[in-house]
Amino acid sequence: MHKPTQFRDKSACFSAETGFTLIEIVLVIVFLSVALLATMNMMSSSVSGSFDMELSSTAANLANEKMERIFADKRSRGYGYIVENNYPVETDPDGFSGFTRSVTIITQSTYKEVRVTVSHPQIHDCVLVSFLTNY
Known part of the structure; x- marks a missing residue:
């Protein structure tokens, strides 16, 4: 009438469970940390490079604008007006x-x-050269 109580082997019960060991968790944390550091370093480099490109683009535009003004001076004021004293730094x-x-x-x-020449302390000089003739 009464069934005898059956005792299980506790070691068999624990061995059937799945999970992560402490070493596996530590390895995953180390791997994710290295991946995060590499990603942050790459993002930092790209942001810095983007800023340098913006400065270089601005320098090129400033040089081009000045050259266009010199061309306009040649057309409106003549070839003789194009001397260095008329264009101060x-x-x-x-x-x-x-x-x-x-x-x-x-x-x-x-x-x-x-x-x-357009200069900025954070980038290389941007130099634009042109030749003008008296025609």
Whole structure:
């Protein structure tokens, strides 16, 4: 009438359970930490590179703008107006802080070499060169 109570082997009960060991958990945490550090480093580099590209693009636009003004001066004021004294060095041109823009004009017998240089402390100089003739 009464059934005898059956005792199970406790070790058999624990061995059937699945789970993670402490070593597996530590390895996963280390792996995720390394992956997170690599991702953060890559994001930091891309943000820095993006800022440098923005500065380089601004420098190129400032150089191009000055060269276009010099071309316009040649058309409106004449070839003789294109001398270095008419284009002084500009600090923070057009409100772009940190930039410096300078113009160098070398007069040869039949042409003028016009060199516009835009500088910023965080990037390489942007130099735009053109040749003008009296035609």
